Amino acid sequence: MAPSNFWFEDTRDRHREISPARSCTLEPDVGDVRQDVRDGAAIIDLTSGIALSHSHGVRPTSASQQSQSEFHVGDVLEVRNTMLGQYPVHFIQITEISHPSTEGQTFEGVPFIRTRSMAGQLPKKYNEICKMLHFRRESRLFLEDCPALVHVKADLVVRRRNMIITNSLYPTFAVRRPSQEPMRRTPEQPVREEADSTLVCRWKWTANFVKNQRQTKMDEAIERISAEEVSGSQFVVPEQTLCNRWRGGRHRGGSWRHACDDESVIRCDDGWSDQFVGPFRRHSQRYTLFDAFSGARGVSRGAQSAGFQVTHAVDLDAAVWDTYSINFPKSCLYKMSVDQFLQHAKDVYLRPDILHMSPPCQPFSPAHTRSGARDEENTDAILCSHALVRKLRPRLITMEETFGLRFEEHQDHFHSLIGDLTQLGYSVRWKVVELCKWGSAQTRKRLVIIAAGPGERLPPFPPATHSKDAADSLPAYNTIRRALSKIKPGDDLHDVAAVSHFNPPRLRLDFDTQIGTIVTSPSDVYYPDGKRNYTLREYACLQGFPISHQFRGTTTSIKRQIGNAFPPNTVKVLYKHLEQWLLRQDDVADSRPPSAELITLDEEAGLIDDDTFVDLT
Numbered sequence: 001m002a003p004s005n006f007w008f009e010d011t012r013d014r015h016r017e018i019s020p021a022r023s024c025t026l027e028p029d030v031g032d033v034r035q036d037v038r039d040g041a042a043i044i045d046l047t048s049g050i051a052l053s054h055s056h057g058v059r060p061t062s063a064s065q066q067s068q069s070e071f072h073v074g075d076v077l078e079v080r081n082t083m084l085g086q087y088p089v090h091f092i093q094i095t096e097i098s099h100p101s102t103e104g105q106t107f108e109g110v111p112f113i114r115t116r117s118m119a120g121q122l123p124k125k126y127n128e129i130c131k132m133l134h135f136r137r138e139s140r141l142f143l144e145d146c147p148a149l150v151h152v153k154a155d156l157v158v159r160r161r162n163m164i165i166t167n168s169l170y171p172t173f174a175v176r177r178p179s180q181e182p183m184r185r186t187p188e189q190p191v192r193e194e195a196d197s198t199l200v201c202r203w204k205w206t207a208n209f210v211k212n213q214r215q216t217k218m219d220e221a222i223e224r225i226s227a228e229e230v231s232g233s234q235f236v237v238p239e240q241t242l243c244n245r246w247r248g249g250r251h252r253g254g255s256w257r258h259a260c261d262d263e264s265v266i267r268c269d270d271g272w273s274d275q276f277v278g279p280f281r282r283h284s285q286r287y288t289l290f291d292a293f294s295g296a297r298g299v300s301r302g303a304q305s306a307g308f309q310v311t312h313a314v315d316l317d318a319a320v321w322d323t324y325s326i327n328f329p330k331s332c333l334y335k336m337s338v339d340q341f342l343q344h345a346k347d348v349y350l351r352p353d354i355l356h357m358s359p360p361c362q363p364f365s366p367a368h369t370r371s372g373a374r375d376e377e378n379t380d381a382i383l384c385s386h387a388l389v390r391k392l393r394p395r396l397i398t399m400e401e402t403f404g405l406r407f408e409e410h411q412d413h414f415h416s417l418i419g420d421l422t423q424l425g426y427s428v429r430w431k432v433v434e435l436c437k438w439g440s441a442q443t444r445k446r447l448v449i450i451a452a453g454p455g456e457r458l459p460p461f462p463p464a465t466h467s468k469d470a471a472d473s474l475p476a477y478n479t480i481r482r483a484l485s486k487i488k489p490g491d492d493l494h495d496v497a498a499v500s501h502f503n504p505p506r507l508r509l510d511f512d513t514q515i516g517t518i519v520t521s522p523s524d525v526y527y528p529d530g531k532r533n534y535t536l537r538e539y540a541c542l543q544g545f546p547i548s549h550q551f552r553g554t555t556t557s558i559k560r561q562i563g564n565a566f567p568p569n570t571v572k573v574l575y576k577h578l579e580q581w582l583l584r585q586d587d588v589a590d591s592r593p594p595s596a597e598l599i600t601l602d603e604e605a606g607l608i609d610d611d612t613f614v615d616l617t
Contacts, residue, residue, distance in 0.1 A: 071097060071160065076199065077107060078158040082150060084132060089150055090114050091129060091161060091199065105154040110147070112201065120415040121222060123423050127175050127197050129163075130222070131204040136211055137218070147206075163199040166235035167227045169242065169425045169454055173200055173235060201225065203422070219431035222422055223458050243455025246425065247351055247393035250455075252586035253281030255353055256288045256309040281588045287579060290314075290352035290392055292338060292359075292385075296323050296561035299356045299400070300331070301549055302571025307579050311352060314341045320561055322552035338388050345391070354578065355394035357385050358401070358566060386420030395456050396578060397421070399449035400566045403432045406447060417449075426451040427458040436514055437464040438570040441483035441542055444517040446566070448574070457585055462577035480528060481511040483541050491547060493558070494537040505530040518543045519563045536562070544569035 071077065075094050082089040092109030099105075111132040116124035133147040166173050175197045202225050208218040230236045243250055286309040291300045294313035297320075304310055313324065314334040324333050334341045389397065405414050421428050430449045435442060452458040467474040487494055509528035516525060518539060526533050534542070536558050540549065544567030551558045583590055 071107065071157075073097065076112075076161045076163040077109070077152070078161050078195075079152050079156050080158055081156055082111075082152055084111050084134060084148060084150055087132065088113060088117055089132070090117070091163075092150055092152055093163070095149060107152045107154070107157065108149050109152070111150045112199075113205070115203065118205070118222075118415075119411070121418040121422065122203055123170065123419070125170060125174065127194055127199050128170065128203075129199050129201050131201055131225075133204055133206045134209065135207070136209045159195070161199055163201060164232070164235055165201045165225055165230055166237070167225045167230050167239070167242075168202065168235070168237040169224075169245075170202065172237065175200060204229075219429065219461065221427065221429040221458060222418065223427040223429075224425065224454075226457070239455040241455070242425075243395075243453070246454040247395070250395060250586070251353075253583065253588040254285045254287040254309075255351065256311065257282050257285040279587075279589055281583070281590060287353040287582055289575075290350065290355045290394065292355065292357045292388060294324060294333075295320050295358065296551065296565050297327055297549075298543070298545070298565030298568045299358065299398075299571050300328060301545065302566070302568035303354075303356070303575040305546075305568065305572045306575035308354070308575055312350065314338060316340075319553055319557045323550070323558075323561060326550045326552055338384055342387055342391055350392050352392055352394050353582065354396045354398065354575075355389065355392050356398045356400075357388065358399065359385060385417065386424065389421065389424055389426070393453065395453055395582070396459070397426065397449070397451035397453075398574065398578070399447075399451075401447045401449070403445045403447045406432065421451050425454040427456075429458055429461070431461055433461070435567060435570045436477045437466055438462070438573040439465050439478055440544055440567050440570050441478040441480055441514055442517055442567070443514045444567070450578075459578060459581040462573055465573055477514055479512045480509075480515050480542065483544075484538055486547055487537055487541060491537055493540070493551060494535045496532065496535060499533040499535055501532045502526070502530065515542055539563075543567050544571075 071094060073094050073096065077092050077094065079089060079092055082092075089111040091112040092107065093112070094107050094109045096108040097105070098107075112129045113132055115122040115128045115130050118130060122128075122130060135147055164173055204223050204225060206221045206223065208220075210216045210218055227236050227239055240249075286307060288311045289300065289303045289308045291297070291303075291310060291313040292315075294300060294315045295317070297310075297313070300310045300313065310328055310331045312332045312334070313328070314336065315321070315324070316335075316337040318335070321333065321335055324331075334344065336344065385399075399417075404410065405417075418428055418430075428449060428451045430447060432445055433448045435444045435446060448461070450459055450461070464472075464474060466477050468477060470476040506526060508530045509526075511528045518525070527538070536551065536555065537547075539559065539562050540551065541547070543562050543565055545562070545565070546568070549568070551561060553561065
């Protein structure tokens, strides 16, 4: 058997062009289960007590050439015709071996899947595999501690395999395919080479399910293996090294602060060293945000309220430029498409701490029932996001999209989106979030994605801040009445006389409940007394904008800006959670007082406080 050839490669300055396919073509395996990953799998064999010992240096051996008694706990076995729900399992790492019986011997183990069977969510690389960690809950209250294991009968074992587990990025430690002139290759040669080579695992795929009448996924994540999960020290790469190679390092506590002498901005990424950062971050130091497809600045407003500095934004829609400028005059707005920005700023060094992307999602919305003139343009905007990530190389990424992107008919686009991030080494977590649990007065559901770059840990989602009927010691869901309570007569965009009135009145609605999703043309929602439509300011407050946020444009344009926004009050929950996560990862404490005692003055837009508005003019 030819020895495996490993790549030990420094990828510090390695730049590879990314094709739309994001992968190479591999010859099919003999007996390989070539089934795409599908949603809605049933989870089987949920057990406990997994021993995750690792096996290295084991010569691949056909099961037919040795006794089953030669297999041990910790060995990695290649298996055939094995599934975890609807997902193919190609390998298991043994956690338990049954005693021989009349029904034969069985092996229980942690499942692994080839990355090329992940429907494009991971790069399709030679002998690269992914650990499958699928959990099942009997209810939403308790999560089982151990993932689902699979049971494999002895006659389904193909051979024992050698596996490396590493936190490094591809191609470090990757197994090279033995070179041979194409004219001399036989049809069996690729299969034999792959069967004899070492497996490399650098990813884990976690999925949480709730067991009810049908299996329901709660959230999923595809994460890089962490340094703590690597058993062999020779396969560990320091996380700081991965970060340095990817983005040139990080600035603990945030890459933006004021200079005390002249209030000018010091760009930390232009040379401010970590050696000057103590246990507390500096008084005005903040993490930075680049807001792509920014729209009416719902994300920027929410992130700023959470303590972030919004430094840059890009949006092609001229209708939102005035709204942007009046609210954030000192942020740099690129009035162009993302493609144009990438050309315009190709020589500009930008390293934001967080990048938010909300590409137009109308083609994937459940409300989108017929093709639109800009569907192809909007789809291309999503697919070009990887180039923006490659340019900016943020520590964290957030994305917000319609939950319709998870529908079966749109899975190719969704998997492509995830694959664009994982190919660059980002760990990705996604979940359909009911925004009322983060303080929205709507029953709105959105697909929220969080990604963490090389050298960064992937944050969990923030816990719920509100609950139905004030359960779990949390405040009750926000209501229409509470969302509108801060509006006063004469407030900007609150002209009751200018809106449509109904005669006779429509059916009265409940003030003390949630409104449906605010959309770009909210013709089917009206003031709960049934006598009139909402004013623009009422729409904005129901969407989570503070009274201080200003809008510019026609009535139709402003409604569209409001309806397209990620509700700022829920963004604040997400970004405050991410700020605290980054501070913990940076081992830096916030020097500012608790948020309950803090009033944040925004130099561009006055007071940014959810509970109070003071006119500073």
